[in-house]
Amino acid sequence: xxxxxxxxxxxxxxxxxxxxxxxxxxxxxxxxxxxxxxxxxxxxxxxxxxxxxxxxxxxxxxxxxxxxxxxxxxxxxxxxxxxxxxxxxxxxxxxxxxxxxxxxxxxxxxxxxxx
Amino acid sequence: xxxxxxxxxxxxxxxxxxxxxxxxxxxxxxxxxxxxxxxxxxxxxxxxxxxxxxxxxxxxxxxxxxxxxxxxxxxxxxxxxxxxxxxxxxxxxxxxxxxxxxxxxxxxxx
Numbered sequence: 064x065x066x067x068x069x070x071x072x073x074x075x076x077x078x079x080x081x082x083x084x085x086x087x088x089x090x091x092x093x094x095x096x097x098x099x100x101x102x103x104x105x106x107x108x109x110x111x112x113x114x115x116x117x118x119x120x121x122x123x124x125x126x127x128x129x130x131x132x133x134x135x136x137x138x139x140x141x142x143x144x145x146x147x148x149x150x151x152x153x154x155x156x157x158x159x160x161x162x163x164x165x166x167x168x169x170x171x172x173x174x175x176x177x178x
Numbered sequence: 179x180x181x182x183x184x185x186x187x188x189x190x191x192x193x194x195x196x197x198x199x200x201x202x203x204x205x206x207x208x209x210x211x212x213x214x215x216x217x218x219x220x221x222x223x224x225x226x227x228x229x230x231x232x233x234x235x236x237x238x239x240x241x242x243x244x245x246x247x248x249x250x251x252x253x254x255x256x257x258x259x260x261x262x263x264x265x266x267x268x269x270x271x272x273x274x275x276x277x278x279x280x281x282x283x284x285x286x287x288x
Contacts, residue, residue: 067221103280104280105267105278106222106267106278108275108276119275153221153222154221155221166212166224166227167224167276168224169214169221169222169223170221171219171220171221172220172221
């Protein structure tokens, strides 16, 4: 495996379900990110982990719960979601800090549909 | 607040022509910009970046131009190919995070 991988690629869940999204990076990076991508909206940063410590939480509802057990793995635990949470969830990683210049490597995303 | 926007949601070009995708940003203090390409079913992929102390940077078939006076960024793709069909995002380095635009869809027709 190379780059950033995400599983599952597609997920359909009811509003009362609990599920988890998984992200794994094989790049030796020390920072990982969760983004939400909705139709016709910019990418929305949800969470940032740097050196396995959460450094940012952009006012994300508590029904989204991230977990970063080590620098290579990132999870997004989902429970009691709403239909408006249906979107593409993207994971990314980067090497921080690299002066003030960096690039993020994205996974393919998980297409989530909440019914 | 900080914001990054794109002038055109969809751009259609003929194969072999040059493409120009534009982006406006609002934070004059931003010092770093990135262009990403997102193909259908995939995550965004880094294309090229530019620092604010530069006006132009060239890659393989791509050129990014930065006009700080009008806070405008553009991506030029030379000899556009069918494989260039995708959504293109600009991103601005804000306060320790990237701020993305909504994206422009590039369609290449024969």
